[in-house]
Amino acid sequence: MSSSPLDNPWRVGGHYLLLMVLAVLCLLPIWVMVTTSLRDQISILDGNPIWFFFVPTIENYEYIVGRGKFDRYLGNSLIVATVSTFLTLLFGGLCAYALARAEFRGRRMIANTTLLVRMVPPAVLAVPAFSMVVLFNIENDLAVLIFFYTALNLPFAIWLLFGFYKQIPVELEEAAVVDGANPLQVFFRVLLPLMTSGYAVAGIFTFRIAWNEFILALLLTGRTTRTLPVAVSGFLTDTGVEWGRIMAMGTLIVIPPLLFTFFAARQIIQGMTAGAVKG
Numbered sequence: 001m002s003s004s005p006l007d008n009p010w011r012v013g014g015h016y017l018l019l020m021v022l023a024v025l026c027l028l029p030i031w032v033m034v035t036t037s038l039r040d041q042i043s044i045l046d047g048n049p050i051w052f053f054f055v056p057t058i059e060n061y062e063y064i065v066g067r068g069k070f071d072r073y074l075g076n077s078l079i080v081a082t083v084s085t086f087l088t089l090l091f092g093g094l095c096a097y098a099l100a101r102a103e104f105r106g107r108r109m110i111a112n113t114t115l116l117v118r119m120v121p122p123a124v125l126a127v128p129a130f131s132m133v134v135l136f137n138i139e140n141d142l143a144v145l146i147f148f149y150t151a152l153n154l155p156f157a158i159w160l161l162f163g164f165y166k167q168i169p170v171e172l173e174e175a176a177v178v179d180g181a182n183p184l185q186v187f188f189r190v191l192l193p194l195m196t197s198g199y200a201v202a203g204i205f206t207f208r209i210a211w212n213e214f215i216l217a218l219l220l221t222g223r224t225t226r227t228l229p230v231a232v233s234g235f236l237t238d239t240g241v242e243w244g245r246i247m248a249m250g251t252l253i254v255i256p257p258l259l260f261t262f263f264a265a266r267q268i269i270q271g272m273t274a275g276a277v278k279g
Helices: 009-037 059-067 070-101 107-118 122-135 142-167 170-178 183-194 196-212 215-220 228-235 243-263 265-274
Strands: none
Touching (some): 059 243, 070 107, 070 142, 070 196, 070 228, 107 142, 122 142, 122 215, 142 196, 142 215, 170 183, 183 196, 215 228
């Protein structure tokens, strides 16, 4: 009778040691960012690379919150990320449902190639998007950024939700129709409760992309419509790089995505394992 690998304490200890090393490597950049945000500019530039022994200060956060127009940039980022995520889930869910249920030639090819569109980097779309915005004279408008983020994230949402819809038996919908439900009732009362995990995963990834995107936001926003990633670039001045304020802003920026990821870890794992496109 063969023994299980878990019966070997040395192998189990090695696995845990490897996980600890990976955790440290993943958390080290965050630790450097947070500790740098708690140091003044002089201590950052004094050549001391030690991030453990220093006198912390919150002057960088006081400047950002008090004089850095953080509330305006935060509001812009929340509006853009939230609205674009809602529109992406709305239209992406409808498109995925149509691809999963409608029978027509090329259906699977369309479903499998939607993700290829998402592989186009935003930097490639930046110049054409800026040219279109200038041509129609609609620059410096959050609605323009919401439109492009929705279009950018739709392929991924469609591909992910398509796999979830394919896993729901058609017999559930047929039974609801026999009971007298119309198509809208079937969609909202039967399918949506079963798609909670799929929509949660798609929403988290869509929100994070819209929240952190920089290239399009840099070209399509102005002084009053900047998002948080663009506001960070304002600390790169001709007199030097204000590392403390950059790291403080970066720390505040990563908090919402980290919280969403932490509270939805189970949905993310389920989506990555059960939401793959099948047959």
